[in-house]
Amino acid sequence: MLIKTNAIVLSKLKYKDNDLIVKCYTKQKGVVSYIIRGALKTQKGSTKAVYFQPLSQLSFDSNYKENRSLQSISEVKLNYLYQTLHTNILKSAIAMFLSEVLSTILQEEEHNGALYSYLEHSFNYLDHETEFSNFHLLFLLNLTKYLGFYPDTQNMDQSYFNLSNGLFESKKQDFYSISGENLIILKQLLGINFDAIHGVKLNSKQRQSFLNMLLLYFELHLGDFRKPKSLQILNQVFN
Incomplete structure (x- = not known):
């Protein structure tokens, strides 16, 4: 055919x-x-x-x-x-990292027009954007919408977020209940699009900590997911 x-x-x-x-x-x-x-x-x-x-x-x-x-x-x-995605060293590191993540999690021969449109729009945005250090964080978080485990945004005023069930909770349940800076960043990123990401100010340590939390979230909800080998390169160029 x-x-x-x-x-x-x-x-x-x-x-x-x-x-x-x-x-x-x-x-x-x-x-x-x-x-x-x-x-x-x-x-x-x-x-x-x-x-x-x-x-x-x-x-x-x-x-x-x-x-x-x-x-x-x-x-x-x-x-x-692309005008800059493959020539800007920082953007190319993001591209390498995200392509490895997507190659790992997208396995099935299944049509998904909404997901394709999201990928297309996101990478076009990254190509044109000049401030993009937090792009991959919001990209991965919003990607979970299409994978079926986007955080439940009800009860966002609670003091903990449980990575294992994707819920905000009032008490620490187990090792996967997060609080502190990562919780604050999560609440800042939930519900926003790329145009609003400039309002989220993070240093390299905060960015790496939140990314590690996100990758753990993926591991908990996708059985065969493992941290990408290119993560080390990504952390080095954004250090």
């Missing part, structure tokens, strides 16, 4: 000498892996490997066949040309 689709690159892996295996989140089919023949060849006419950087937004034709683990593509082109 020939389909035309938009796609966001989640990961790539060199295969043999000149090929790539690229995992994408597509608008039509959800997560799909593709074999890109000759992507690493330098001669004219080969598919450009630069297209397949983390979070690149592509448009291509695919000869899609059900139950095939690796699909093929043709007529690939950039659907959106």
Whole structure:
């Protein structure tokens, strides 16, 4: 079945000498892996490997066949040309980190137009924005809306937030009940969009602590989720 689709690159892996295996989140089919023949060849006419950087937004034709683990593509082109996402060292660190997170949590071949639109809008915003040090925090928090475990915003005046059940509570229940600075930051971020993130002022220590809390939240609600290897690089560039 020939389909035309938009796609966001989640990961790539060199295969043999000149090929790539690229995992994408597509608008039509959800997560799909593709074999890109000759992507690493330098001669004219080969598919450009630069297209397949983390979070690149592509448009291509695919000869899609059900139950095939690796699909093929043709007529690939950039659907959106980033201006800074892959050239700014801080933004590229965020892109590497988020692409690894998404590659881990998005596994199923399932269409989700709302999630695709969220990813598309978010990365376009990051590309244009000049103040973005807290972008990944709000991105991950709002991503939980599409994964089914966004915090319950009822009773936000309570003194604790329980990571294991996603509820605000009056008493500390267990190890996963948080309070203090991370609770304050969580309440600041809940319910806002990217345009309001400039009002949340954090230093690097606060940012790292809150990110570690968010990743623990993901681990508790997604059984096979593990901290990304690129987390260390992200923390280094934002230190």
